Amino acid sequence: MVDQLSEAERADALDSLPDWDYNEGRDAITRTVVFTDFAEAFGFMTQVALIAERADHHPEWTNVWNRVEITLTTHDAGGLSERDVELAAAIDAILDG
Numbered sequence: 078m079v080d081q082l083s084e085a086e087r088a089d090a091l092d093s094l095p096d097w098d099y100n101e102g103r104d105a106i107t108r109t110v111v112f113t114d115f116a117e118a119f120g121f122m123t124q125v126a127l128i129a130e131r132a133d134h135h136p137e138w139t140n141v142w143n144r145v146e147i148t149l150t151t152h153d154a155g156g157l158s159e160r161d162v163e164l165a166a167a168i169d170a171i172l173d174g
């Protein structure tokens with residue numbers, strides 16, 4: 078069982094994830110990425126999907142053509158957990174790659 082981050086832990090996590098916005102209502106983090114076209118967007122989603130499946134931790138996301146809107150929160154913890162921070166860092170690594 079994974080625990081929800083404390084306020085202090087959350088603050089540290091958000092400092093390490095400058096490209097992500099905090100959604101207080103959901104206790105979640107969000108990021109929107111715009112790609113050149115759908116193929117690039119879907120290729121990114123495929124990479125994330127494989128990482129998410131291996132981690133058994135999955136994003137909530139929408140894709141419209143070249144735009145992907147991602148929300149990370151941990152349903153089992155009722156809010157943001159270390160798993161979300163780890164997945165966000167993995168997503169950032171793909172985008173910075």
Ligand SMILES: C[C@H](O)[C@H](O)[C@H]1CNC2=NC(N)=NC(=O)C2=N1
Pocket residue numbers: 133134135136149150151152153154
């Ligand atoms: C049964 C399965 O391991 C759980 O439902 C996993 C799957 N992926 C998950 N993803 C997210 N974001 N939160 C969860 O609590 C979660 N739980």
